[in-house]
Amino acid sequence: MARIDLNDITAFLAVARAGSFTKAAAKLGVSQSALSQTIRNLEARLGLRLLTRTTRNVSPTEAGERLLDSVGPRLEEVEAELAALSALRDKPAGTVRIASGEHAADLILWPVIHKLLPHYPDITVEIIVDNGLTDIVAERLDAGVRLGEQVAKDMVAVRIGPDLRMAVIGAPSYFEGRKRPQTPQDLTNHNCINLRLPTAGGLYAWEFEKNGRELRVRVEGQLVFNSAAMNVQAALAGDGLAFVPEDRVREHIDAGRLIRVLGDWCPPFAGFHLYYPSRRQPAPAFAVLVDALRYRGP
Known part of the structure; x- marks a missing residue:
């Protein structure tokens, strides 16, 4: 069998993991045609079909799955060890x-x-x-x-920030003529700004806790965003109540641009961690x- 270039294996892994020649080519910084030729040459040298190609996607064959599962992790270990050699440099690099x-x-x-x-x-x-x-x-x-x-x-987890708290906030103009909520159930009487979750695509249910009692409230309102930053902007404009991390709006609260309510229902929770395998x-x-x-x- 002809000697296999590790770059060809890297190309195969990229396509198999991305499920697309287009995405893999963009990640590797090569043209799609060049990447396709690399895979064809690798399959020819092995005498095996590694990828099944359709008009919509690309998926590994049985042989491709075996190569992906066995060689993929080992190649990652080799790359990690090679990266660690930069310790021999005067300064860290990479x-x-x-x-x-x-x-x-x-x-x-x-x-x-x-x-x-x-x-x-x-x-x-x-x-x-x-x-x-x-x-x-x-x-x-x-x-x-x-x-x-x-x-x-x-995963290895390294704490990179303090505990966080959520905050229900609204502008002074919003509260003019409105009663401030005293319990999470009171939110049903308010125009709340919803956040659409990026993972499942559903709306985030506001989470509260007090004296060991947990509540999840599905609020309603005229606005829905998929960005917490937009929720803050809308709250500052007086368009409704938002439920956002406290550290995003602490300056606005201190300056009086926003008013916080239901603070006793928002206990701290574990903050951000950096994690890696x-x-x-x-x-x-x-x-x-x-x-x-x-x-x-x-």
Whole structure:
């Protein structure tokens, strides 16, 4: 059998994981035609069909599944070890790719990275803002950011922020002529701004807790957004009540631009954590970033 180029295996893994030549080509930075030719050459050398192609998608054959399951993890280990060799350089170098929701990216990742990178000119950081629960292993990312309760047990989790609280907020103009809610049930009498979840696509049910009693309230109103930032803007404009993380609106509350209600129904919960696979051998650039992000208290 002719010697197989590891670059060809990498190309196959990219297509198999993406389920698309177009997406894989974009990720690898090559043309779709060149990538198709690479896969055809690999199949010819192996004498096996690795991918089943249809007009809508691409999926691995039995042989392709075996190659994906057996060689894929081993190649990732080799790449991680090669990246770790940069420890022999005078300064850490390389690219670190992190998936994060918009909230954590804005308020936690960006302030730290902004201060860190001038000291490490050979490190590149790519932040993929995705409010869904991205599979960092499937997407071959270095790490992700989630709330503590959302991190899978088989991942290494590093706390990067304080506990969080949610806040029900509205503008002073909204409350003119309206009674402020005293319990979560009172929200049925208010125009509430809904948030559509990026994962299941449904509307977020507002979560409350007091004295061990938990409530989930499905609110109604004239506005629905899929961005918490837009919920805040609408609340500031007096268009209704919003339910958002407290740290997003603390300045507005302190300045009197927003009024907080139902504070006694919003206890703290575990904040954001950086997480990554436990089998990962941290490269120096990644280790530097993790240490900079690690939460060390107020």
